[in-house]
Amino acid sequence: MSAAPALALEGVHKSFGRNEVLRGIDLALASHEVVCLIGASGSGKSTLLRCVNLLEPIDAGRIAVGGTEITEPRVDLNAVRRRIGIVFQAFNLFPHMSVLRNVTLAPTRALGLSRAEAEGRALELLERFGLADKRDEYPDRLSGGQQQRVAIVRALAMRPELMLLDEVTSALDPELVAEVLNVVRELAESGMTMLIATHEMSFARDIADRVCFLDAGLILEQGDPEEIFTAPREPRTQQFLQRIIDAGRL
Amino acid sequence: MRGWGGSGGRGVLVALGSTVVFAVVVVLAVSNAPGWPEVRRQFFNGEVLRESLGVIPEAFLLNVRIFLIAEALILVLALVIALVRSLPGPVFFPLRALAVAYADFFRGVPTILVIYLLGFGAPALEISGVPRDALFWGVVALVLVYSAYVSEVYRAGIDSVHPSQEAAARSLGLTRGQALRFVVLPQAVRRVVPPLLNDFIGLQKDTALVALLGPIEAFRQSQIEVASSFNYTPYIVTALLFVLLTVPLARLTDWLVARDRRRLLAAGGLR
Numbered sequence: 291m292s293a294a295p296a297l298a299l300e301g302v303h304k305s306f307g308r309n310e311v312l313r314g315i316d317l318a319l320a321s322h323e324v325v326c327l328i329g330a331s332g333s334g335k336s337t338l339l340r341c342v343n344l345l346e347p348i349d350a351g352r353i354a355v356g357g358t359e360i361t362e363p364r365v366d367l368n369a370v371r372r373r374i375g376i377v378f379q380a381f382n383l384f385p386h387m388s389v390l391r392n393v394t395l396a397p398t399r400a401l402g403l404s405r406a407e408a409e410g411r412a413l414e415l416l417e418r419f420g421l422a423d424k425r426d427e428y429p430d431r432l433s434g435g436q437q438q439r440v441a442i443v444r445a446l447a448m449r450p451e452l453m454l455l456d457e458v459t460s461a462l463d464p465e466l467v468a469e470v471l472n473v474v475r476e477l478a479e480s481g482m483t484m485l486i487a488t489h490e491m492s493f494a495r496d497i498a499d500r501v502c503f504l505d506a507g508l509i510l511e512q513g514d515p516e517e518i519f520t521a522p523r524e525p526r527t528q529q530f531l532q533r534i535i536d537a538g539r540l
Numbered sequence: 541m542r543g544w545g546g547s548g549g550r551g552v553l554v555a556l557g558s559t560v561v562f563a564v565v566v567v568l569a570v571s572n573a574p575g576w577p578e579v580r581r582q583f584f585n586g587e588v589l590r591e592s593l594g595v596i597p598e599a600f601l602l603n604v605r606i607f608l609i610a611e612a613l614i615l616v617l618a619l620v621i622a623l624v625r626s627l628p629g630p631v632f633f634p635l636r637a638l639a640v641a642y643a644d645f646f647r648g649v650p651t652i653l654v655i656y657l658l659g660f661g662a663p664a665l666e667i668s669g670v671p672r673d674a675l676f677w678g679v680v681a682l683v684l685v686y687s688a689y690v691s692e693v694y695r696a697g698i699d700s701v702h703p704s705q706e707a708a709a710r711s712l713g714l715t716r717g718q719a720l721r722f723v724v725l726p727q728a729v730r731r732v733v734p735p736l737l738n739d740f741i742g743l744q745k746d747t748a749l750v751a752l753l754g755p756i757e758a759f760r761q762s763q764i765e766v767a768s769s770f771n772y773t774p775y776i777v778t779a780l781l782f783v784l785l786t787v788p789l790a791r792l793t794d795w796l797v798a799r800d801r802r803r804l805l806a807a808g809g810l811r
């Protein structure tokens with residue numbers, strides 16, 4: 291079992307109506323590996339992450355987490371999702387709950403932890419990411435960066451074996467990006483297995499063990515970050531990176 | 541206190557002054573109008589008023605009871621209907637269709653007709669076990685009709701919570717039921733309190749319709765008083781009692797709407 295990849299996708303297809311968004315994705319992540327997905331807007335990065343979290347059903351192929359197939363029909367969706375944390379671009383905190391309640395809701399309701407246990411876990415994480423003094427605040431009183439860090443803590447409180455991050459800094463003002471990226475970097479250093487969709491190329495280059503370039507629903511090219519960013523082989527990858535460089539974002 | 545139309549104490553004084561002047565003008569105009577003594581004798585008779593105040597408020601307590609019981613039942617039944625309507629997937633189609641039919645039917649039929657149908661029809665069946673109490677059926681009729689309206693209010697609230705909230709809850713491993721209970725419904729209900737209270741103002745008034753079945757509530761009692769005194773003052777008393785019950789709810793609704801507006805503005809607009 292220990293040889294099984296943390297996450298494995300084989301021939302994953304996904305369409306919305308006649309729009310074929312994923313056209314056969316093969317991808318495997320080893321434990322503790324950090325993989326960044328880059329690609330143009332609309333190339334299917336978010337869809338890929340949502341499929342892994344079973345928020346979207348796939349049309350063909352299979353996905354396995356830690357060796358167990360999660361895309362077979364009889365699987366318990368909720369049990370699978372408890373093992374996978376996902377953080378969205380728009381934070382999606384629960385606005386009617388305090389920070390602490392946001393973080394403890396799922397551990398108490400989905401894992402059956404006692405309130406004390408869940409709060410212990412939550413406070414430890416809030417402390418670790420510099421949010422301890424915000425425990426009783428409501429989300430609309432926090433900055434975007436703080437909200438996104440709470441969203442990350444909320445996912446971590448489930449002790450997931452895999453984290454999916456979908457452009458977690460895209461909705462942030464530029465001066466708030468760093469605080470969130472630092473959290474992600476710390477997670478990577480602590481050994482969390484992560485699949486990260488991002489437009490932050492220098493961050494991807496810095497943090498990723500491997501970078502995958504997604505183009506029109508296929509992983510066109512993947513490899514070591516240095517290699518992808520300095521010597522991409524595929525013309526489409528070269529074009530994409532050239533556009534990013536022209537826009538002054540690399 | 542922007543509502544007074546000025547800043548601080550001066551605003552209050554101006555509002556007070558203009559209200560007094562306005563009231564004096566209205567009183568003078570009305571009391572000097574031809575026919576006012578007749579109107580006063582028919583609708584504002586002191587002696588009949590005293591008599592009415594002895595019996596009508598007591599009867600009005602029945603309206604309050606009907607209202608409170610019906611309201612509690614409506615809140616629950618309407619929520620069930622709204623939830624059934626939001627069940628996903630083709631399996632639940634028959635249930636969803638039933639909930640839609642229910643809402644369409646009871647919003648379409650005049651309340652008075654439902655009250656007659658149940659209040660006179662159900663006891664006439666004489667099936668053992670079916671209550672024959674007119675009051676019972678009156679309340680049932682109100683609950684059925686108003687649940688249809690309130691279920692729509694709930695549904696609008698549920699629909700107004702962005703799907704990403706449910707997605708976030710589900711992504712944490714919560715079941716659909718848990719996501720609904722802890723994440724979607726609390727936000728939905730908060731948003732629909734004002735329209736909900738509005739429907740309840742309608743319900744308060746419609747408790748008078750139960751009188752058609754015989755129970756002696758305020759309206760029926762005032763009819764009796766009118767018949768014995770040949771004077772309409774009892775109707776005025778009843779009308780004022782209903783208004784008295786409505787005003788707090790109406791002001792509460794205003795206050796909630798204003799509060800939500802303030803919150804939205806404070807949060808820098810829509811998020």
Ligand SMILES: Nc1ncnc2c1ncn2[C@@H]1O[C@H](COP(=O)(O)OP(=O)(O)OP(=O)(O)O)[C@@H](O)[C@H]1O
Pocket residue numbers: 306309311329330331332333334335336337338457
């Ligand atoms: N729920 C949906 N229903 C229909 N079409 C969808 C849905 N979600 C995504 N799509 C479509 O799938 C395609 C890929 O979208 P996706 O959000 O995965 O791209 P992305 O790579 O994440 O883009 P971005 O960088 O802008 O976030 C787009 O054409 C989009 O319109």
Ligand SMILES: [Mg+2]
Pocket residue numbers: 335336337456457
């Ligand atoms: Mg996206």
